[in-house]
Amino acid sequence: MTNAYGDHPPMDLGPGWIAxxxxxxxxxxxxVPAIVGGREIVxxxxxxxxxxxxxxxxxxxGMRLSLGFVRGExxxxxxxxxxxxxxxGCIGIPAHPDLVPPRTIxxxxxxxxxxxxxxxxxxxDAAGTPPAxxxxxxxxxxxTIDRDAASVAAALDDxxxxxxxxxxxxxxxxxxxxxxxxxxxxIAACLxxxxxxxxLEIPLLAAAE
Numbered sequence: 001m002t003n004a005y006g007d008h009p010p011m012d013l014g015p016g017w018i019a020x021x022x023x024x025x026x027x028x029x030x031x032v033p034a035i036v037g038g039r040e041i042v043x044x045x046x047x048x049x050x051x052x053x054x055x056x057x058x059x060x061x062g063m064r065l066s067l068g069f070v071r072g073e074x075x076x077x078x079x080x081x082x083x084x085x086x087x088x089g090c091i092g093i094p095a096h097p098d099l100v101p102p103r104t105i106x107x108x109x110x111x112x113x114x115x116x117x118x119x120x121x122x123x124x125d126a127a128g129t130p131p132a133x134x135x136x137x138x139x140x141x142x143x144t145i146d147r148d149a150a151s152v153a154a155a156l157d158d159x160x161x162x163x164x165x166x167x168x169x170x171x172x173x174x175x176x177x178x179x180x181x182x183x184x185x186x187i188a189a190c191l192x193x194x195x196x197x198x199x200l201e202i203p204l205l206a207a208a209e
Contacts, residue, residue, distance in 0.1 A: 009038060010037055010038045010039050011037035011038050011168055011170075011171065012037075013036075013037045013123060013168060015122070015123075015124050015125070015127060016122065016127070016131075017113070017120040017121070017122050017126070017128075017129075017130035017131065018036055018037075018120060018121055018122070018123070018167055018168070019118045019119070019120050019130070019165035019166070019167055019177045020034045020036055020041065020043065020053070020118075020119050020120065020121055020167050020175075020177075021034060021043055021118070021119040021139075021142065021177070022117065022118060022119070022139025022140075022141075022142055022177060022179070023114045023117050023118060023119055023139050024117070024138070024139050025139065025142070026043045026044065026045055026051065026119060027045060028045045028046065028047050028048070028049050028070075029045065029046075029047050029070045030044060030045065030070065031043070031044040031065065031066045031067075031068060031069070031070055031075060032044065032066065033056055033064065033066035034167075035169045035170065036121070036123070036167060036168065036169070037123070037168045037169075037170075038169075038170055038171075039055070039123070040055065040056035040057065040064070041053055041054070041055065041056055041110070041121070042054050042055075042056040042064070042065045042066040042075075043112070043119060044066075044070055044075055045070070046070065046072065046073040046074075046086055047070065047071075047072050047073065048073060050073070050086055051112050051113070051114055051119065052075070052086060052109070052112065053109065053110040053111075053112035053119075053121040054075075054088060054107045054108060054109050054110065055107065055108035055109075055110075057107075057108075058077040058079065058082060058107070059082075059090070059105050059106065059107055060077065060079070060080060060082050060105075061079055061080065063077050063078060063079035065077060065084075065107065071083075073085065073086050074086070074091060074092075075107075080093075080094065080095065081093075081094040081095075082094075082105075084106075084107050087106075087109070088106045088107040088108070088109040089101070089103055089105070089106045089107075090102075090105035090106065090107075110122060110123060111125070111126035113126075113129075113130060115129065115130045115132040116130075116132035116133055116135075116137040116163050116179050117137035117138045117139040117140075117163075117179035117180075118130075118132065118137075118139060118165055118177050118179055120132070131165075132163065132165070133163055133181075135181060135182070136181065136182040137163060137179040137180065137181055137182070138179060138180055138182065138184075138186070139177065139178075139179050140178045140179055140180045140186040140189040140190055140193075141177075141178050141186075141189065141190045141193050142175055142176065142177045142178075143175065143176045143178075143193045143194065143196070143197050144169070144173065144174075144175050144197075145173070145174050145175070145176055145196070145197045145200055145201065146172060146173055146200075146201055147172065147173075147174060147200045147201065148168075148171065148172055148173075148174060149166045149167070149168035149169075149174040151174075151200060152166045152174045152176055152196070152200065153166045155196055155199060155200055156176075156196065159192070161180055161181045161183075161184035161185065162178060162179075162180055162181075162184060162188075162189050162192065163178070163179045163180075163181075164176060164177065164178045164179075164193070165177050176193055176196060176197070178190070178192070178193045
């Protein structure tokens, strides 16, 4: 698959939930791009707060939907203004205002849920719940790390009041999402995430010199 990040075939991530963003980073009325295992995703919320995760391509001409705009409960493509409802189906074509779009014109959607202050999606059928702790949590920081997701996950340690999840982005690149329990130390969580990044990336930089 060719995208803005180069030629990368989609990674085989298997079933299950993947953390892809902090909940607070996708506000109502906003569309946000993400890369999950080489797949381009758009995350967005309707004005009423319903969370969505779709393939980041308009079914019409392939424009990135993350460049579009949210109006009410729909997402419109920037290119020709085709409008899609919360179920992914096209509900309006500005060039043909009297046309009822056929149901075959539909954006590809993913199961998506918010838990522990993070946004999670499933690339296949959603099974069970995300591997997130119960209780009230708030997203603290997301950090991109130039190491594969398995290496990032292996570098994490447990700490009370902090929860971390790893998003595979591309081969050799991952994002670390960190949330804190209500009353937890968000600044300490941010410093910890940056320390994880340095510990993983500095050896690579040294080896390249």
